[in-house]
Amino acid sequence: MNQENKLYTVTIYTENNIGLLNRISAIFQRRHINVESINSSVSEIENVTKWIMVVKLSEEQIKKIIGQIEKQVEVIKAYYHTEDEIIYQESCIFKMKSDLLFGDSQFPDIIKENNARIVIVNKQFFVIEKSGKKEEIDDLYKVLSTYGIMQFTRSGRIAITKDEMKISTMLEAFQN
Amino acid sequence: MDTKTIKKETNTTQTTERISGSEAIIKCLLAEGVDILYGYPGGAIMPVYDQLYKYQDKIHHVLTRHEQGATHSAQGYARISGKVGVAIATSGPGATNLITGIADAQIDSTPMVCITGQVASHLLGSDAFQETDIVGISTPVTKWNCQVTKASQIPEAIAKAFYIAKSGRPGPVLVDITKDAQFEEFDFKYKKCKGIRSYNPIPKLDHKALEAAAKLINKAKKPMIVWGQGVILGEAEAQFKAVVEKAGIPAAWTILGASAMPTSHPLNIGMVGMHGNYAPNVLTNQCDVLIAIGMRFDDRVTGNLATYAKQAKVIHFEIDPAEIDKNVKTDVAVLGDAKQSLAALLPLLEEKTHPEWHQQFKDLYAIEYEKVIKNDIHPTKEGLTMGEVLQEINNQTKGDAAIVTDVGQHQMIACRYANFNKTRSNITSGGLGTMGFGLPAAIGAKMAAPDREVISISGDGGYQMTIQELGTIFQQKTPVKIVVLNNEFLGMVRQWQELFFDKRYASTEMTNPDFVAIAKGYSIAAQKVTKREELKDAVAKMINTDGPYFLEVCVEKEGKVFPMIETGASVSDIRLE
Numbered sequence: 001m002n003q004e005n006k007l008y009t010v011t012i013y014t015e016n017n018i019g020l021l022n023r024i025s026a027i028f029q030r031r032h033i034n035v036e037s038i039n040s041s042v043s044e045i046e047n048v049t050k051w052i053m054v055v056k057l058s059e060e061q062i063k064k065i066i067g068q069i070e071k072q073v074e075v076i077k078a079y080y081h082t083e084d085e086i087i088y089q090e091s092c093i094f095k096m097k098s099d100l101l102f103g104d105s106q107f108p109d110i111i112k113e114n115n116a117r118i119v120i121v122n123k124q125f126f127v128i129e130k131s132g133k134k135e136e137i138d139d140l141y142k143v144l145s146t147y148g149i150m151q152f153t154r155s156g157r158i159a160i161t162k163d164e165m166k167i168s169t170m171l172e173a174f175q176n
Numbered sequence: 177m178d179t180k181t182i183k184k185e186t187n188t189t190q191t192t193e194r195i196s197g198s199e200a201i202i203k204c205l206l207a208e209g210v211d212i213l214y215g216y217p218g219g220a221i222m223p224v225y226d227q228l229y230k231y232q233d234k235i236h237h238v239l240t241r242h243e244q245g246a247t248h249s250a251q252g253y254a255r256i257s258g259k260v261g262v263a264i265a266t267s268g269p270g271a272t273n274l275i276t277g278i279a280d281a282q283i284d285s286t287p288m289v290c291i292t293g294q295v296a297s298h299l300l301g302s303d304a305f306q307e308t309d310i311v312g313i314s315t316p317v318t319k320w321n322c323q324v325t326k327a328s329q330i331p332e333a334i335a336k337a338f339y340i341a342k343s344g345r346p347g348p349v350l351v352d353i354t355k356d357a358q359f360e361e362f363d364f365k366y367k368k369c370k371g372i373r374s375y376n377p378i379p380k381l382d383h384k385a386l387e388a389a390a391k392l393i394n395k396a397k398k399p400m401i402v403w404g405q406g407v408i409l410g411e412a413e414a415q416f417k418a419v420v421e422k423a424g425i426p427a428a429w430t431i432l433g434a435s436a437m438p439t440s441h442p443l444n445i446g447m448v449g450m451h452g453n454y455a456p457n458v459l460t461n462q463c464d465v466l467i468a469i470g471m472r473f474d475d476r477v478t479g480n481l482a483t484y485a486k487q488a489k490v491i492h493f494e495i496d497p498a499e500i501d502k503n504v505k506t507d508v509a510v511l512g513d514a515k516q517s518l519a520a521l522l523p524l525l526e527e528k529t530h531p532e533w534h535q536q537f538k539d540l541y542a543i544e545y546e547k548v549i550k551n552d553i554h555p556t557k558e559g560l561t562m563g564e565v566l567q568e569i570n571n572q573t574k575g576d577a578a579i580v581t582d583v584g585q586h587q588m589i590a591c592r593y594a595n596f597n598k599t600r601s602n603i604t605s606g607g608l609g610t611m612g613f614g615l616p617a618a619i620g621a622k623m624a625a626p627d628r629e630v631i632s633i634s635g636d637g638g639y640q641m642t643i644q645e646l647g648t649i650f651q652q653k654t655p656v657k658i659v660v661l662n663n664e665f666l667g668m669v670r671q672w673q674e675l676f677f678d679k680r681y682a683s684t685e686m687t688n689p690d691f692v693a694i695a696k697g698y699s700i701a702a703q704k705v706t707k708r709e710e711l712k713d714a715v716a717k718m719i720n721t722d723g724p725y726f727l728e729v730c731v732e733k734e735g736k737v738f739p740m741i742e743t744g745a746s747v748s749d750i751r752l753e
Contacts, residue, residue, distance in 0.1 A: 015374050019311055019322070026316040067498030073320040073340055076374040171373060 007036070008062045009086050009159045012051040012069055013043060013076040013167050020074055024051065027068045033057065037090075037156035045168060048076065054157050077167050081159075088159035092137050093119065094128045094144055095151035101126060114140045125150060192365040197327030198223035198358040201291065202231050204334035207366045210262050212236045212253065212623055214246035216273075218266025219306060221293030223358035238623070238652055241644035243270050245616035247277020248642070251286045252620030255603045256578055256628070258411065260287045260341050261620060267294050268306030271352070272313065276610055278348045279317040283607030284432060285409060287346035289337045290314075296356040297325040311352050319347030327360035331367070339369035344377025345496045346409060379497060379511035381520060388508045389491045390524035392465050398533045399425045400456070400463035400488075402448050402477070405432035405606075406470015406495060410514030413437065413599045416469065419518050424528040426537050428456035430471050432606040435596035439575060445537050449477040450741045451588040454548075454750060455540035457741065460485050461748035462536070469493040470514045473503035474607065483746035493517050547752045548738050553593060559732030560708055562586050562661045566593040568715045569631060569659075577629040578603060580621055582614030582638035585667035588737045590633050612641030618656045619648055629657070629719065636662040636688050643694065649724050650698040657718050658700075658726045660691055663733050671736045695726035702726035 014020055021040070028035050036054040043050035055062065062080045069078040098121060101107055111118065116130035130140050137154060195203070201224050205213065215237060217225045228237045240246040243265045250261030265274050271292040281288045295304040311323045320340045324333045330353065337349045393399055407416045413436050420427045420437065426445040427437065437444050446453030448460065457479075460466065466488040471477070478484045481503060492499070492506040493514060500509040510517050552563030566589055569577065575595030581587040581604040596602060603621055605613035618632035639660050649656060666684040673681050695702035701721055705714045705728065718725040739750045 017322075019315060022312055022315050030316060064498070064502055067500075067502070071496065071498045073372060073375045 003058045003060065005056050005058055007054060007056050007083060008080045009083075009088065009157065010051070010053040010055060010062070010066070010069070010078065010080050011159065011161070011165070012053070012078045013045070014049045014051065015074040015076070016047065016049045017074050020049075020072075023072055024069060024075075027065060028055070031065070033061075033065070039156035039158050041158070045171065048167075048171075052157055052159050077170065079161070079165070081161055085163070086159045086161050088133070088157050089131050090134055090137055090155055090157050091129065091131045092141075092152065092154040094130075094140075094149055095125050096128065096144065096147065097150060098122065098124055098126050100147055110140075110143055114143070116140060192363040194361055195364045196223065196227075196358065197330050197353065197360050197362065198227045199230075200327060200330045200362070200364045201334065201353065201358070202227045202235060203364060204331055204366055205262065206231070206234060207368070208260070208334070208338045210235060210260070212238065213262040213264055214238045214240050214249040214253075214620065215264030216240060216243050216246060216266070216270055218268075218270045218293065220267035220295055220355050221264065221270070221291075221358075223355065224264065224291070224293065237264075238619075238648065240616065240619075241647045242642065243273030244276050244612065245619075245642055245645045245648065247274050247281070247288065247290065248610075248613050248616035249620035249623075249645075249648075250288050251277060251281050251284075251613075252580060252603055252617030253624040254281075254286050254288055254620075255617070256600050256621040256630075257624040258409075258600070259624070260289055260338055262289050262291070264291045265293070266306065267292060267310070268308045270306075271308055271310035274350075275313060275317065276608075278314055278350065280605050280608040280610045280613060281348035282317045282319065284605065285346050285405060286348065287341040288348040289334075289341050290348060290350040292350060292352045293358070294323065294352045294354045297354040298356070300325075300354070310350065314350045317348070318350050321350040321352070323352040323354070324357050325354045327357050327362040330357065331364065332369075335367060335369040336372065339372070340375070344375075378495060378513045381512040381516055382510065383520070385508055385510045386517065386520055387524060389467075389493075389510050390521060392489050392491060392508060393423055393425070393467065394526045394528075396465035397530070398459075398463045399423065399465040399467060399530070400459060401425050401427035401467045401469060402430065402456070402460075402471055403427060403433045403436060403469040404430040404471025406493070406514045407433060407436040408599055410470060410495070412470075412514035412518050415515050415518035415522065417441075418522050419525065422522060422527055423525045424530050425467065426456070426459075426530075426534060428453070430474070430477055430606070431591050431602075431604060433471060434591055434602035436599050438597050439595045440597075446541075447591060448747070449474075450479070451592065451737050451739065453541070453592070454544035454739050454752065455537040457739070457747040457750045458540055459536060461487065461746065463488050465489045465491065467491045467493070468504075469518070470495070472496075472499045475503070478503060479741045479745055479747045479749075483748070544739065544752065552589070559735075560705070560711065560729060561735055562589040562731050563593050564708070565659065565661060565711065565715075565729050565731070566590055566633075568711050570595045572715050572719055573629055573631070577601070577631050578621055578625065580604070580614050580618035580630060580632045582634040583609045583611045584635045584638060585663075585671065585735070585737050586633055586635045586661040588668075589661075611638035614638060615642050615658065616645045616648070618658070619645060619652070619654050622654050622656045623652075631657045631659060633659045633661065635667055636660055636664060636686055636691075637666040639691075640688075646695065646698040646700060649700065653723060655723050658695070658724065659718070660726070660728045661731050662688065662691070662728055663731050663735060664688060665733060667735070668737070670734070674734070674736070691728045692726065700724045700726050702728070704728040704730065706730045
C-alpha cells in the first residue's frame, strides 16, 4: 500500500449527539495526527450530521483511522477520498479598511478577477467574501495582504463526492 | 458498502408509573437482570444509594474500598460469567477513580456498565464541588458514554448502555446522571434496546471469505492457530474445539484466550507472545498458514512485525472490522461472530492430522522443558519458585480453579503453568497491564461463580495497590483464596533492569509490611510459607478453608521469567535463558 502522505478528505455521517466531536477528535489526537480542517453540518438525510475533515496521511494510515471512526457506536458510516474524487470548497472573509475603495482603487478589479464579492461596506471597513479552493483563497490572501488585512477567517473544507454515497440505502435497510 | 441488517423492534413495556429518576435507575438495572453491583457512595449519587437501600432484597450492592476496586470487581464478575458487570460511583474523584478499570475493560473487551452521579445540571461547568467532566475524561476509554440531565432520558440511556456493553465486541460504557435527574419524577417505562441504526455489532458472515479460508486451511501442510479471547466472548469454545480437532491444527493462545480449550488437550500447544511457550513462538515463523481467531495481534504477541509470520498466509477470524490489517496484513479476513463463523467453517474442512508438523512442536517443547519448565516447576536449588507454587495449586485443584492474576512475573508464570479444565478460568489484565487488578477482580469472580474455587495470585507489588479490598472481602465474607508470591521486588521491572539496565535496581526493591498480620487484621485466616517442605500443606490448608484465606509465599528474590522475546525482537528469536 502507498506509504506516501497525501491529503485525504474524510466524510463521516453520524447521529447528532453531544460528545461525538470529542470522540472523533480523540481518535486523531491519540495517534498524534494533526487535523487540517474540520466542518460539521446537517447532511442530505434528515437527522444525520455530516462531518468533513481534512488530514494528511498515508493510505494505510487513513484506512485504519476510518476503521476506528466507524467503530464508534454513533457513527453511521465513514469514507475517505482523494482530491480528484471530490468537489470541494472553502470560504473566507476579509475585513479591509474602507479608504482602500476610494480614489483610483484597484479593488473592483481584484474582486472581479478573484471571483470574490463585497458583503458589506461602511465608513470604516468593508468585507470581502470568497469561496473556492484553498489555492485560490491563498492567492487572494497574498494580494490583499499587501494592502493590510484587518481581519481574516477561513472556513474548513466542505466537500461532496463525485460518486454516489450509499448511506441512504443503508439507513433504509435498518428502518425496514 | 455494508448493509445494516439489524431491525428495530418495538416491544414496549406497557405499564408506566410515576417514580424518581433514581428509582428508575434501579428498575432499569433489575430489568437488565442485574442482581449485584459494585460501588462507593458520595454526594452526587446519594439518591441512587437511597433507592439501593429500598431495593436491597432485590439487588446487592457491594461496598468496595475504592472505586477502582469496584470496576475491577465488576470486570472479574463479567469475565467469569459473561454477564455485564456494573460499577457505580459518585461525581468528581469517585468518577475519576473508575478510569483505570474502564481503560482496562476497554482494551480487554470486557462488558461493563458504569453509572456515575454528576452535580445538578444547573451547576454543570461552574466548577461546582466534586464536578468533573467524566464524559470528556472517559471518552477515549469507553465504547460509548453519555450524560443524562433529565429523568425521562434515564431508561433509554441505560437500555443502550447494556446493549452496547454486551453486543458485538464487548466493552465498557459510562452513563453520567446529574443529581437533579435522579430526584426528578417522571412516568417510567422500560424498553430493552434491540438495535441502534448507527451500530452494527456483528458483521455479516461472508461465505466467499469463509470458503477461501477453508481452501487455504485444507491445502496447508503446516497450519497453526492462534486464538484469543474472541473464542470466549463469542461463547464459541465447542465450535472452536471441533474445528481444531477436525483439521488437526496445533492451536496456541494469547493470554486472554487461555482456558477456552483445556490445557490438557493434545492440540493445545501453549501460549504465544513475549513470555509464551517456545514452540508456538518459533513455529509462528515456520507455519504455512496462520489462522488467527478472535485475537488482535498485540505487540506483546507479535514481537517485531517486520519478521512476524512473513512466510505464512494469514487468515483472521474477527468480529471487529477495525482489527483487520491493523497490525498484521491478512490474506483472508473472515468477519463475524466466532461461534457462527467457526460453525460454518467446520463442514468445509477436511480431516487432517499433520503428524510431522506436530512432532516439531513436541521437539521444541522438550527443549523448553529441559531448559526452563523443569527448573520452574520442579526446582532442586534453594529458594521457592513461583512455578512450583502454581504446580502445587494445579496438583491440589486438579485444574478446576479459576485463577485471577495481577500483573507482572507471577502473572506470566501463572498463565504459563496454571492448568485449566474449564473456560473463563483465567482472569487477568492483559492489554492494559493493570497492577492491582487481581484482588478486586477475584472478589467479583467469586461472587459471580460462588461454586467455583477462585484463587487470586498477586505479587507483593500489585497486591499493595488494591490491598484495601481485603476490607470488602471481610465485610462481604467472600471466600476467595489469596496467594501473594513475595519476592520483595517489583519483579518484572527488576528482571528488565537486570537484563537491559546493568542491574541498576532503581526503585524496584520493596520493604514490605507483615502481610499475614494485615490479613489477620481483617479476620482473614493467613499463613506465610518460606520453605519448600511447607508448601504442600499450606496450599491444602488454603483450599480446605471454607472462608477467605491468605497465603504468602516467599519466593526467590531474583527469579526471572523465561522464555522471553525481547522488545523489538522476532518471535523466533525467543530467549530460553
